[in-house]
Amino acid sequence: xxxxxxxxxxxxxxxxxxxxxxxxxxxxxxxxxxxxxxxxxxxxxxxxxxxxxxxxxxxxxxxxxxxxxxxxxxxxxxxxxxxxxxxxxxxxxxxxxxxxxxxxxxxxxxxxxxxxxxxxxxxxxxxxxxxxxxxxxxxxxxxxxxxxxxxxxxxxxxxxxxxxxxxxxxxxxxxxxxxxxxxxxxxxxxxxxxxxxxxxxxxxxxxxxxxxxxxxxxxxxxxxxxxxxxxxxxxxxxxxxxxxxxxxxxxxxxxxxxxxxxxxxxxxxxxxxxxxxxxxxxxxxxxxxxxxxxxxxxxxxxxxxxxxxxxxxxxxxxxxxxxxxxxxxxxxxxxxxxxxxx
Amino acid sequence: xxxxxxxxxxxxxxxxxxxxxxxxxxxxxxxxxxxxxxxxxxxxxxxxxxxxxxxxxxxxxxxxxxxxxxxxxxxxxxxxxxxxxxxxxxxxxxxxxxxxxxxxxxxxxxxxxxxxxxxxxxxxxxxxxxxxxxxxxxxxxxxxxxxxxxxxxxxxxxxxxxxxxxxxxxxxxxxxxxxxxxxxxxxxxxxxxxxxxxxxxxxxxxxxxxxxxxxxxxxxxxxxxxxxxxxxxxxxxxxxxxxxxxxxxxxxxxxxxxxxxxxxxxxxxxxxxxxxxxxxxxxxxxxxxxxxxxxxxxxxxxxxxxxxxxxxxxxxxxxxxxxxxxxxxxxxxxxxxxxxxx
Numbered sequence: 139x140x141x142x143x144x145x146x147x148x149x150x151x152x153x154x155x156x157x158x159x160x161x162x163x164x165x166x167x168x169x170x171x172x173x174x175x176x177x178x179x180x181x182x183x184x185x186x187x188x189x190x191x192x193x194x195x196x197x198x199x200x201x202x203x204x205x206x207x208x209x210x211x212x213x214x215x216x217x218x219x220x221x222x223x224x225x226x227x228x229x230x231x232x233x234x235x236x237x238x239x240x241x242x243x244x245x246x247x248x249x250x251x252x253x254x255x256x257x258x259x260x261x262x263x264x265x266x267x268x269x270x271x272x273x274x275x276x277x278x279x280x281x282x283x284x285x286x287x288x289x290x291x292x293x294x295x296x297x298x299x300x301x302x303x304x305x306x307x308x309x310x311x312x313x314x315x316x317x318x319x320x321x322x323x324x325x326x327x328x329x330x331x332x333x334x335x336x337x338x339x340x341x342x343x344x345x346x347x348x349x350x351x352x353x354x355x356x357x358x359x360x361x362x363x364x365x366x367x368x369x370x371x372x373x374x375x376x377x378x379x380x381x382x383x384x385x386x387x388x389x390x391x392x393x394x395x396x397x398x399x400x401x402x403x404x405x406x407x408x409x410x411x412x413x414x415x416x417x418x419x420x421x422x423x424x425x426x427x428x429x430x431x432x433x434x435x436x437x438x439x440x441x442x443x444x445x446x447x448x449x450x451x452x453x454x455x456x457x458x459x460x461x462x463x464x465x466x467x468x469x470x471x472x473x474x475x476x477x478x479x480x
Numbered sequence: 481x482x483x484x485x486x487x488x489x490x491x492x493x494x495x496x497x498x499x500x501x502x503x504x505x506x507x508x509x510x511x512x513x514x515x516x517x518x519x520x521x522x523x524x525x526x527x528x529x530x531x532x533x534x535x536x537x538x539x540x541x542x543x544x545x546x547x548x549x550x551x552x553x554x555x556x557x558x559x560x561x562x563x564x565x566x567x568x569x570x571x572x573x574x575x576x577x578x579x580x581x582x583x584x585x586x587x588x589x590x591x592x593x594x595x596x597x598x599x600x601x602x603x604x605x606x607x608x609x610x611x612x613x614x615x616x617x618x619x620x621x622x623x624x625x626x627x628x629x630x631x632x633x634x635x636x637x638x639x640x641x642x643x644x645x646x647x648x649x650x651x652x653x654x655x656x657x658x659x660x661x662x663x664x665x666x667x668x669x670x671x672x673x674x675x676x677x678x679x680x681x682x683x684x685x686x687x688x689x690x691x692x693x694x695x696x697x698x699x700x701x702x703x704x705x706x707x708x709x710x711x712x713x714x715x716x717x718x719x720x721x722x723x724x725x726x727x728x729x730x731x732x733x734x735x736x737x738x739x740x741x742x743x744x745x746x747x748x749x750x751x752x753x754x755x756x757x758x759x760x761x762x763x764x765x766x767x768x769x770x771x772x773x774x775x776x777x778x779x780x781x782x783x784x785x786x787x788x789x790x791x792x793x794x795x796x797x798x799x800x801x802x803x804x805x806x807x808x809x810x811x812x813x814x815x816x817x818x819x820x821x822x
Contacts, residue, residue: 166523166626171633171716172561172700173527175626178520181508185515186570186606186618193609219514228528230572230616264528264616267535274572274606274616276528284508284517291513358514374513 145233145242146265152246153229153253153260161259162223162280174261176226176278181287183279185216191234191270199315202241204337206248209273212361214256214341215414219359221288221350222279224343226261227253229275232268245273256343286350293356293375293419299443300425302345302415302432305364306403307389309410311336313399313467323398328391335389339414344435346416352428354418362411364442365464369451371419378448379419383408384456387440401465408453409466419445487575487584488607494588495571495595495602503601504565504622516603518568518620523629525621527558533576533612541657544583546679548590551615554703556598556683557756561701563630563692564621566685568603569595571617574610587615598685628692635698635717635761641785642767644687644757644774647706648745649731651752653678655741655809665740670733677731681756686777688758694770696760704753706784707806711793713761720790721761725750726798729782743807750795751808761787 150169167175189195189209200208210227217224229249233242253260258277281287311332314321321329342359349357356375358367364381372379383404396403420428425441432439453461492511509517531537531551542550552569559566571591575584595602600619623629653674656663663671684701691699698717700709706723714721725746738745762770767783774781795803 163524167629167631171631172558173525173564173621175562175629175631176524176526177522177626178524180519182505182518182520182524183515184518184568184570184604184618184620186572186604186616188572188574188606188608188616190574190608190610192611216514220517222515226526228526228618230528230530232530232532232614262526262528264530266530266532268532268614269534269611272574272610272614274528274530276526276570276618278526279515284519287509287517289509289513289517 149242149246152243153250161225161257163225165259165261169262174226179280180283181281183217183220183222183281183287184276185213186274186276187213187216189273191272197271200337202244203248205273206245207252207338209275210249210252210258211339211341212414213275213277214258214343215359215361217277217279218341218343218346219357219416220279221286221346221357222281223347224256224258224277225280226278227258227275229260229263229273231263231265232270232272233265234268234270237271256341288350288354288357290356290358290371290374293371293377293379293445295377295445295447297355297419297421297445298425298441299379299381299417299419299445300428300439300441301360301364301387301417302342302437302439304387304389305360305413305415306392306407306410307332307335308339308412309406309467310389310392310395313395320395320398323394324391328394332389332391336412339412341414342416342437345432345437348431348435349416349418349428352420352431353424354420354428357416357418360413360415360417363409364417365408365453368417371417372449372451376449378446378450378452379443380446380452380454381443383453383461385440385442405464406466409464491584491588494585495592503567503599505567507601507603511604516568521622522625523623525559525562525564525623525629526618527555528616528618529555529558531615533614542679544586545590547615548587549594549680551617552591552594552600553681553683554756555617555619556600556685557701557703559619559621560683560685560688561699561758562621563628563688563699564623565689566598566600566619567622568620569600569617571602571605571615573605573607574612574614575607576610576612579613598683630692630696630699632698632700632713632716635713635719635721635787637719637787637789639697639761639763639787640767640783641721641723641759641761641787642770642781642783643702643706643729643759644684644779644781646729646731647702647755647757648734648749648752649674649677650681650754651748651809652731652734652737655737662737662740665736666733670736674731674733678754681754683756684758684779687774687779690773690777691758691760691770694762694773695766696762696770699758699760702755702757702759705751706759707750707795710759713759714791714793718791720788720792720794721785722788722794722796723785725795725803727782727784747806748808751806
């Protein structure tokens, strides 16, 4: 292993490799000084997120490239949920003694690839020794004004509830990684797809921006699953969200896997975290425009419920009866991030 | 131990307790949503820093209140070194299984006290399980424009080199904490003072702002010691910094402790990290104004050297001969943050 100073130089070169477009904030001073200096436009959006070895990932089942990617991607998901334009990132790295130079290069390559794919500049960081590999990521996004951004607290009775993409994939992928024999119940393509949802999630930045422009009244990213995150919107907005379990869009292969483990697929989709899709509420008159805008950025939304007067989240079945005590993948209890962000 | 959701609510209440003045950035949305939203003034300054149990502190010798304080204070020191006004902070917390509710409260109390003392608002964070206690802090400062800020790269030949405060205290305090019998060579007041320098450092925010206003050409905070940090200014500025060892201001008690451990006090002061004083370079015509401005904020500066044409740092003795292979506290090698920040 290089010395820390050599390591940081290597990481910086890899993360910053490649031409980066101009972000929403002017960068006056990047890494190498006491702090980074930027001149941001009107509103700044900031979130922090952590990935800890043994808590959020295991090196036995996740490549270091995917760990680097996921650390940045999962943090950026919070910016997507505000409808913010991604700008800068700062990375705190805890390096265990057994991390080799090749390992560090892979980690940096994953971070760098995600940064380039999303137009994010990594402006600074901190490297320290640590007992396990740990990544703490700070992401900063921007908007012309706060009014362009979408919080969790604007949902009103009568709004529709929509989600982007397909759900349950990340949790199913984790289960496959931990129990590879389960892949026998799936096509190879579906199994690969589920594992990719776990290992290399994509922050829905374009979808978030489209939803914000289309007038979304509230938005949240699905880091802990609909069953948890929709409740956050209900609580912050002081309303009741009614979500129909059968309408949740299932990721390909989830049905087969659900049968193999003997759990209802919709329950897995509702409880599975780390999909990093978005859930938004929209006034009825804004739904069509939002759906068109999402299709325009390659996202296929699904209307999964409605906002009512009341409080909390009601997950209901086809007959409108509330469902409680949903069953999910037990493994998530030890691997999933314990609670929401920022 | 509370659940993570209960813990974050407790921590938030403690950290945010007390009336906070309006900071330099308007805060539109604080913790509890996907991300925080601010409207900053012209320039934003960002730095990240980490404290890891077993690397930067041990719970046997540092109270959790002091750990919480130091995590924020050491991060803020980077803002001081830019001359920025402190604004917001975000805290990532890794919580080991043996951390009790009382421990968490103490940690939060230390963080909150430092935030209140410096006018910083803690706007968000992330809590996760971890094998050891770990704090990752992101600090954000502000200035009306980038031109008000001071980087490491503006020193020019002919400038004077000054430092704030007194040096060597944090390293000496760590040595006392690790080897309590050494306190017998010191007055009780000096021993307490040295330990306080290690456990509860104060970011020199007012001094940094005063130096920036007085025209400092370059500035750095002394997190790793003059022998390392002055070299960063020399390298970034493309000049040679000549620092006279005998002129380094020694913290009270350092002389006695140096005799007890058989090391030159000036060498300890030059190599000891974590003092979080500032080193700045100033054109000769700006020195008097800077000294007055520093006295005005309760800081006693010392001129310790000069900037010359050339490269690197030259630490010289009374006769002008360069000194190499300085001896410091060996213990620092395992406890000090391995390298600089952001």
